[in-house]
Structure formats: structure tokens, C-alpha cells
Amino acid sequence: MIHVAVGVIRSPDQRILISRRPPKAHQGDLWEFPGGKVESGETVQQALHRELSEELDLQTVRTEPLCRVSHDYGDRRVLLDVWTVREWRGTPRGMEDQPLRWVPVDELDPQDFPVANRPIIRCLRLHDLLAITPAADDAQQALRQLRHLAAHHEGLIQLRQPALDADAMDRVLEAASQLPGQVRRRILLNIDPKHPLCSRFGGCHLNSRRLGEFRERPVAEDLLLGASCHTIEELAMAMELGADYATLSPVQETASHPGAVTLGWERFAEMLKGMNLPVYAQGGLGRNELDEARRHGARGVAGIRFLQ
Numbered sequence: 438m439i440h441v442a443v444g445v446i447r448s449p450d451q452r453i454l455i456s457r458r459p460p461k462a463h464q465g466d467l468w469e470f471p472g473g474k475v476e477s478g479e480t481v482q483q484a485l486h487r488e489l490s491e492e493l494d495l496q497t498v499r500t501e502p503l504c505r506v507s508h509d510y511g512d513r514r515v516l517l518d519v520w521t522v523r524e525w526r527g528t529p530r531g532m533e534d535q536p537l538r539w540v541p542v543d544e545l546d547p548q549d550f551p552v553a554n555r556p557i558i559r560c561l562r563l564h565d566l567l568a569i570t571p572a573a574d575d576a577q578q579a580l581r582q583l584r585h586l587a588a589h590h591e592g593l594i595q596l597r598q599p600a601l602d603a604d605a606m607d608r609v610l611e612a613a614s615q616l617p618g619q620v621r622r623r624i625l626l627n628i629d630p631k632h633p634l635c636s637r638f639g640g641c642h643l644n645s646r647r648l649g650e651f652r653e654r655p656v657a658e659d660l661l662l663g664a665s666c667h668t669i670e671e672l673a674m675a676m677e678l679g680a681d682y683a684t685l686s687p688v689q690e691t692a693s694h695p696g697a698v699t700l701g702w703e704r705f706a707e708m709l710k711g712m713n714l715p716v717y718a719q720g721g722l723g724r725n726e727l728d729e730a731r732r733h734g735a736r737g738v739a740g741i742r743f744l745q
Contacts, residue, residue, distance in 0.1 A: 438507075438514045442484040443472035445503055445561065446495070446522040446529070452539040453561065454529055456492070463513070464551040468538070470519070481518045489522070494532055498524035502731045504560045506713050508553035515553050519560075559681050560715045560736055562661070564623075565727060566592035567684070567717050567739035573598055576605040580612050587620045595642050595663070595739070597627035610634045625663055630655040640681070645671055654679040666716075669708050676714045684739045685709075687720025688730075706733040 446454040455468045473488035475481055482500060489495045499522075506517040531537050542562060547555040568590045573579035579598050586594050596613070598606060606628065613624065614637045622639040626632070630641040640661030643651070648664045648671060656662050664675035666683045675683045685708065687699050699720065700708070709716055715736035722730065722738045730738050 438516050440475040440481075440516050440518065441472055442475050442481045442488060443470050443517045443519045443557070444485050444489050444497070444500070444522045445470050445519060445557065446489075446493075446525065448539060452541050453545065454493075455538050455540055455545075456531065457536045458551075459533075459535065463510075467551050467554075468549045469551060469554055470557060472517075475518070481520070485520055485522075489525070492532055492535070493529040493537075494527050495522075495529055496526040497522055498526060502734075504557065504715060504736060505709075505734060506553055506556045507711060508713070510552070517553055517557070519557055556713045556715075563682055563715055563736055564592035565737035566590070566724070567595060567737060568592060569595045569597055569739060569741045571741050572600050574600075576601065576608040576612075579605075579609045583609070583613055583624070584616075587616060587623070592737075593623050593625060593639070593661075595625045595627055596638075597642070599627075607634075614638075625661060630662075636660070643675075643680075648674055648678070651678055672708065672712050672714065672716070676712060680714060682715040682717060682736060684717045684719045685735075686718075686739075688718045689721030691721045702729065702733045705735070709734040 456471050457468050458465050460466050471489060471492050472485060475484040485500065486497045489497055500520045501523065503519045503521045506519065508515055529537060545558045547558050550558065568586050570582050570586065573582055579601060583596060614634055621637060624638045625640045625642045626635055626638055627642045627644060635641050635656065641656050642663040644665050645667060654662060661681045664680045664683045666672045666675055666685050672683055672685065685705060687697060688702065688705050690697065690699055705718060717737050717739040718730040718735040719739040722740055727738050
């Protein structure tokens, strides 16, 4: 297993720096996120600082963990330890004459990258925070909650209303489909992905029951697909299905399920090993736990009420 430190260098205008691999290198001529092998005795952050200095003439100032990706190419196995570089000193230049580009996240084409880099792109298209709508008594209340979250929450929103009947839910979806496009793209519907209105929103989120009903990805590639998971088996199912992310719960005890068996952070981290899938920690968590969640391998945190 080759351990690699990878830097996702994000500019203030949210573009990402990528570089082209040499033609004769493994996966040559493809674009990649810069970085290199972690040498014996180095921490990942030390390796990242050294590699970006050698490759790009940059000195890292502020970094934070993003994700870990393992992949078997057949002739070699790699473990990518991926960190977001928020601040640095210097102006990036190809110290090995490699071409560089600054690219918006939505213009990163997975086909232009090595297979091991593709989960990183999927991870970048997500947000640190995933809000889940609280249970509503009727369609009007559900719509008010959704509009409130759209106005006050900058991340993704999972529209989940299991108590509403089909007619009430259709009224909510019809009204929500009139929201501005940039808002609708942040909304993920926790409903049957075959619903005709799904394509008007950012994607669908499968509960654990629906997750077991599908053998192939039920939505188009340009929509996000998420899944609620509680076990390693469910995480593996989500990954096999081609989900873009999963939620894993409960990490801690919640007010809605007092006394329920919880995972805890160590078990949460253990379950993520070998899963090339961005996972949100859920259950008794708030914004203040985001750093803790990242330290244990999570893409971010998800919750029902704490994001309102």
C-alpha cells in the first residue's frame, strides 16, 4: 500500500488547483490533485507540506482533513490521505514543468482523473453540513421549514417528511419546485427516487429500507444520491450502488431516541475504513462537532434541528 498525501488547494473564489501527470508516469497525461508519497518517519501533514513545496513552490499555512481513499489498480494499491489547503504562501508554479489549471468544482470531469482521484471530486461536490427537515404536521408547515432552511442554511438540505401522506408531500414538492434553481440544487428528496419531480431538485436520499430495494443507481449521474446507513453492510451497499454520500448514525445519543445504542467516535471511524464513500456523522451532533467528525474521517455532520 502506497500512502499518498494529497492537497486540494482551494482559492478564495472556490476554484481548485490541478496538475497534469507526466506522459510516462503511472496514469500518465491525466489530471490530478497534487501531492506525493508519505516517506518513512513523516506525518501526512509534513509530507503534504514537503510535496507541495517541491511540486508547486507553495508553503502550506492552513489545512484540514477532507477524506481518505483507498484503491487497487492491480499493479499497485494506494491510500490517498486528502487534505484541503485553505491558506498558503507563494504563487503556484509547476516546478517539474507540469501544466497547472484552476478549475471550478462543477467543471472537474472525473474521466480526466485517475480512478483513485474520482471519489475526491465526489467529495468536493458536497458540503460540510447536511440539514434534515424536522417532522411537520402538514404541508404548509413543511414548506415553511424548507424555505427557512433555504434562507438560513448554506449547505445541503434533506427534505424528509415521513408523517405526510402522498398528497401532502406532492403539494410540498410542487411548491418547492418553484424555488430558484440554485436553491433547488441544494435540496435532496427523501422519497421514492422514481417520483417524477425528483429531477427538479439536487438529488435523492434513500432511507435504509429503500437502499436494499435497488441493485443499480436509481437516479441520473448529474443528481446526488445519498443513503442512510447504520451498519458496515449498509455502507457497502451504498458504495456498490454508486451513492455520492451516506449518513452513518447514531454517533451519540439523541433526544428523539434516548437510551439507543450509539456508535461512538472510535467505532464510527473503524466502520469507515476501506469505504470510498463520503460519510456524514449523524446523531446528537451540532456544528461544534464538525472538527471532531473530520478527525474521525467524516465528510461533515448531518442533523435535524441543530442547523436551523
